[in-house]
Amino acid sequence: MHEPGAAEWQGSPPGAVRRAAGSLEAEILGILRSATKPLSPGEVREQITAGQSGDLSYSTVVTIVSRLHDKGLLTRQRSGRGFIYTAVDEASVAAGRMSSALGSGVDHGAVLSRFVSGLSGRDARLLRRLLAEARDSAEQD
Amino acid sequence: MWLLYLPLAIPALAAAAARPLAAWLEPKPAAWLLTITAVALAMCSSVALALLAAYAAARVPVLATLGDYSQRIVRRADPISLPAGFFAGIALIAALVAVAVLFSNRARALAASYRRAARLHDDHGVVVVSGPGIEAYALPGRPGRIVVSCELLDRLGANGRVALIAHEQAHLSGRHHLFVAAARLAAAANPMLIPLARAVEYTVERWADEHAAHVTGDRGLVAETIGQVALLASARPARLPSMSLGAAGSTSRRLSLALAGPVPRRVAALLTAQPRRRVAVFAVCLVLVAVAGVAALDTAGNLHALLEVAQAGQ
Numbered sequence: 096m097h098e099p100g101a102a103e104w105q106g107s108p109p110g111a112v113r114r115a116a117g118s119l120e121a122e123i124l125g126i127l128r129s130a131t132k133p134l135s136p137g138e139v140r141e142q143i144t145a146g147q148s149g150d151l152s153y154s155t156v157v158t159i160v161s162r163l164h165d166k167g168l169l170t171r172q173r174s175g176r177g178f179i180y181t182a183v184d185e186a187s188v189a190a191g192r193m194s195s196a197l198g199s200g201v202d203h204g205a206v207l208s209r210f211v212s213g214l215s216g217r218d219a220r221l222l223r224r225l226l227a228e229a230r231d232s233a234e235q236d
Numbered sequence: 237m238w239l240l241y242l243p244l245a246i247p248a249l250a251a252a253a254a255r256p257l258a259a260w261l262e263p264k265p266a267a268w269l270l271t272i273t274a275v276a277l278a279m280c281s282s283v284a285l286a287l288l289a290a291y292a293a294a295r296v297p298v299l300a301t302l303g304d305y306s307q308r309i310v311r312r313a314d315p316i317s318l319p320a321g322f323f324a325g326i327a328l329i330a331a332l333v334a335v336a337v338l339f340s341n342r343a344r345a346l347a348a349s350y351r352r353a354a355r356l357h358d359d360h361g362v363v364v365v366s367g368p369g370i371e372a373y374a375l376p377g378r379p380g381r382i383v384v385s386c387e388l389l390d391r392l393g394a395n396g397r398v399a400l401i402a403h404e405q406a407h408l409s410g411r412h413h414l415f416v417a418a419a420r421l422a423a424a425a426n427p428m429l430i431p432l433a434r435a436v437e438y439t440v441e442r443w444a445d446e447h448a449a450h451v452t453g454d455r456g457l458v459a460e461t462i463g464q465v466a467l468l469a470s471a472r473p474a475r476l477p478s479m480s481l482g483a484a485g486s487t488s489r490r491l492s493l494a495l496a497g498p499v500p501r502r503v504a505a506l507l508t509a510q511p512r513r514r515v516a517v518f519a520v521c522l523v524l525v526a527v528a529g530v531a532a533l534d535t536a537g538n539l540h541a542l543l544e545v546a547q548a549g550q
Contacts, residue, residue: 151383208407210372210400211499213463214470218497225500226463229456229507 123159124168124182133179136160240287242531243280246524247428250277250281257372262511263442269518270439271415273525278422280528285328287535292321334424342417353377362401363387370469372400374511381406391468395462401446408446438498447504448455459506466499
């Protein structure tokens with residue numbers, strides 16, 4: 096919905112913008128991680144403004160929050176007309192990155208050796224029967 | 237001249253034999269045999285395509301002038317129709333492109349895996365991730381890592397964990413991803429070899445299963461663990477196996493295994509006796525590969541001889 100728009104950043108050198116955006120991201124992520132409940136972008140903005148960051152526009156906060164969501168660092172749920180956001184716990188971010196690092200444009204099934212591949216319904220039934228038979232014969236021994 | 241078509245026909249035979257071979261043979265030698273067969277046959281069939289195209293190309297006047305040979309002699313001797321040669325050329329180009337694309341994808345995936353593995357913090361090669369879901373895989377690298385989800389570890393008993401880790405460890409130490417990649421590349425060059433590539437994927441799983449059985453000393457435990465994890469990982473709500481058990485239906489087991497996916501076949505293989513080495517089967521496979529190779533080389537020799545004659549006749 097709110098893609099990072101070039102228009103917001105016009106006028107400042109690209110390097111400075113990236114740094115500013117990076118530290119803002121970290122700050123917003125920090126706020127959401129320490130929050131006890133999901134926050135809307137408006138609530139996030141209030142907390143930043145309560146700090147020293149000064150006057151950030153609402154749309155900037157929305158931009159950053161949705162960017163964090165795209166990166167998989169936040170989960171969101173619909174609330175009224177907008178979304179409220181929760182920080183994803185850090186360990187599961189690591190786990191998600193693990194699959195996405197290999198997943199983006201690369202055939203990750205190619206190199207990963209999964210313990211089990213998928214089961215069709217038929218395979219699952221067959222498997223249950225095989226295991227049950229094995230248990231039965233083990234009991235009889 | 238029919239000899240030239242042999243390297244194109246033998247892969248069909250190998251494809252039909254691949255699945256029974258993967259089931260009969262001891263997994264480790266079977267993985268080697270099937271991989272080598274797939275790669276050798278892919279090379280032979282590519283050479284055969286190149287020769288078919290070359291025979292046709294030899295009739296193109298410009299090439300005759302450039303190569304300074306008699307077009308008349310080539311035409312008289314040439315048993316291959318222009319369309320056949322043309323299609324062989326197209327097929328060869330398609331094969332080369334498919335191999336190149338797959339190779340670059342695999343190389344990128346492997347590089348990503350190495351980078352990933354190097355960055356993971358592990359405990360004796362095992363990385364436990366707390367993400368949701370039932371997941372366990374081996375990530376090739378230097379050293380490779382075994383990634384297991386917390387949830388899966390929680391659901392397995394101590395013995396099941398040992399079996400799981402031993403299985404994945406076998407994939408890493410045996411470099412099984414290279415077997416699979418080689419077979420897939422062969423199948424990219426010649427799609428008739430796709431069943432062979434699937435059989436290679438199956439045999440490396442079996443290889444790892446047998447390794448886990450060796451480590452734990454209990455084939456039944458490994459079978460049980462694979463089955464348990466597969467049922468947990470499949471999205472369907474799993475009823476308890478003992479509850480779904482009916483006395484009826486077990487007679488059809490042999491029949492249904494013939495069509496089953498890899499997981500039930502792996503479990504069934506572990507629940508029966510360990511496979512034996514079968515030297516005769518190996519010999520037959522290698523003879524087939526050799527025939528394909530000789531046919532390709534022989535035709536190459538023929539083409540060379542023909543062009544020499546044609547050059548002398550110029």
